[in-house]
Amino acid sequence: MKMADEPIVVGIDIGTTKVCTLVARVEGGSSFRILGVGIEPSQGIRKGTIVDLQAASQAIARSIEKAERTSGMEITSALVSLAGSHVSSVNSRGVVGIAGRVIDQEDVFRALDAAQAVAIPHNREIIHVIQRGFVVDGQDGIRMPVGMHGYRLEVEAHIITAAASTVENLRQCVQASGVEVVQFVLNPLASAEVVLSDTERQMGVVVCDIGGGTTDMAIYIDGDIWHTMVLGIGGNHITSDIAHGLRLPLSQAEEIKKLYGHAVQSDIPENETFSTRIFGEERPVEISRRDLAMIIEARVEEIFDLILQEIKRSGYDGLLPAGVVLTGGSSLLPGIRTLASQVMGLPVRIAKPENLLGLTDQLNSPAYSTSVGLLSWAMMMSETPAAAGKRSRKKGGSSEFGDWFKSFLKRLLP
Ligand SMILES: Nc1ncnc2c1ncn2[C@@H]1O[C@H](COP(=O)(O)OP(=O)(O)OP(=O)(O)O)[C@@H](O)[C@H]1O
Ligand SMILES: [Mg+2]
Incomplete structure (x- = not known):
């Protein structure tokens, strides 16, 4: 049975050979019904990086329009894929004091913030801060510390950064179509959600x-x-x-x-x-x-x-x-x-995307793992701020998450 408040998610996979915009409804909390598909050949993109702003913007715009037409919805925001050799990653550790009380989600966010305090050059932007595991009072291997007692919380984080200018160019290309980038998701992390x-x-x-x-x-x-x-x-x-x-x-x-x-x-x-x-x-x-x-x-x-x-x-x-x-x-x-x-x-x-419903004809191929993976990320982020924080959290506080999700829903075209 379909529920009226089942979330609608949007992903734009900007690849070197194709741009793929997908609009989907999350059904039963885990599967996707694909409502809109816009697949267009890429232009102005080489090795995952924009080399011609105008050409890339046009290809992205065509893909978005197609997905809007097939779904009958207007897209106002989306998760967008990111790749290119300008991306790099580092493992880091963040530590915060708790003072013997019960650890809450805010403490986890504070620890993740501390982990981000590694030296990151000004020309780089943090894309993901992913928690890998926790240590509470010296005991490691803890997967979820919220609710535990402790004095010292440590988080092991995987931090992914990208060249700020490259990220900004990509954002600009998507914004040119009137679509806000909710978050960039690194290609392999999107694909992994679908194939592993x-x-x-x-x-x-x-x-x-x-x-x-x-x-x-x-x-x-x-x-x-x-x-x-x-x-x-x-x-x-x-x-x-x-x-x-x-x-x-x-x-x-x-x-x-x-x-x-x-x-x-x-x-x-x-x-x-x-x-x-x-x-x-x-x-x-x-x-x-x-x-x-x-x-x-x-x-x-x-x-x-x-x-x-x-x-x-x-x-x-x-x-x-x-x-x-x-x-x-x-x-x-x-x-x-x-x-x-x-x-x-x-x-x-x-491996390739499986178990999709709706307009799935073209998506049943390994070429669309990243595209479908973006939808999985959007779904994870929509669950709760805490769930979103589990996999990734951009700099700037947890309150963002509740808000973006509302704007993620699109109004029906007349
Ligand atoms: N049947 C096939 N046999 C061999 N190669 C194929 C086949 N079908 C597609 N490809 C290759 O797959 C590549 C495109 O893959 P994909 O759509 O995953 O790339 P992309 O997402 O646009 O690019 P990227 O992620 O690298 O920025 C092309 O090089 C194409 O030649
Ligand atoms: Mg790709």
Whole structure:
């Protein structure tokens, strides 16, 4: 049964290849009914960063308009995805005194504020402050300290920052369509909400969203986020290798990749070919699928080498029995799972959004994990200020959360 006050949530995923605006109603407290979808090719965005304000604003505006038209609602605010190699993260600790009384939510916020007191340069903006766990009077491993007695509360926080100017540009592009950015959500954190199971997060897992221009990673251990990273490499690099290797225009290379591409050369029979037009030839020429796979394999191997290096650099490489969960548009490449597992020596599975209701035809693909994940974040934030604080809290106080949610609801278009 549908309840009148079930919240409506909006997410705008600004990717390197597409902008995807989704409007959804939360049903039964956990599933989404997609009411509006606006998917448009991106413009003016490279490796997750705006390089042409006007072009990017226009692409975002088209995506928002489409979602407004399909849903019949006017969008006034949204959660927006964020990526790019300007993002960085650090683990930090905040300590506050309690004086022997019962710990309340305000104390938790104070501890999180203290954790943010790390030296952050002026040109960086805090995007997320995520609590990883608490220590009360020296006892660690505490997941929820509210209600406990204590004298000293410590929080372990994961702080994600981004270049302030880049964030501001993105905000400006969205505002140009009359939409307020409620919060930016780092790509891999959005994707993780959709593709990771609770067991995986508990055991230790890394989520890798390989998109067009970026590879977004997050490591979860003991149920919490321990490490995040955005690499400026993705499916566009594979496409451009194909374009150079076979001497084709980029658009044709992209099409060939999707039609005939494979990540494991030895899986392709030697005699398989396809025909296409290349530069300098009047007629279509026959190209071996193996040659194509050779080009792709080299680049995909490099991507997984970089991912593995990053996992090792984090220092958590021995703590990931659940392995790697791959998502993002590039995880659609046949053979990618096998190659990922070979290169990284970890179990690998490929995941996409599931259990959606409503206008779901296009969203049933790994390319939309971040887009749908934004809706999950919006839902989490809408629950209660405390729940919002559990995963993330921007600088500026807890009272914001109750207020933004009201404005998140959109009025019906006439
Ligand atoms: N069937 C397919 N086989 C191989 N690659 C594919 C396939 N379908 C999509 N891709 C690739 O997926 C990439 C786009 O993925 P996605 O939509 O997740 O990126 P994005 O969110 O726009 O970009 P980013 O997150 O990197 O900013 C493109 O490089 C595209 O070529
Ligand atoms: Mg993406």
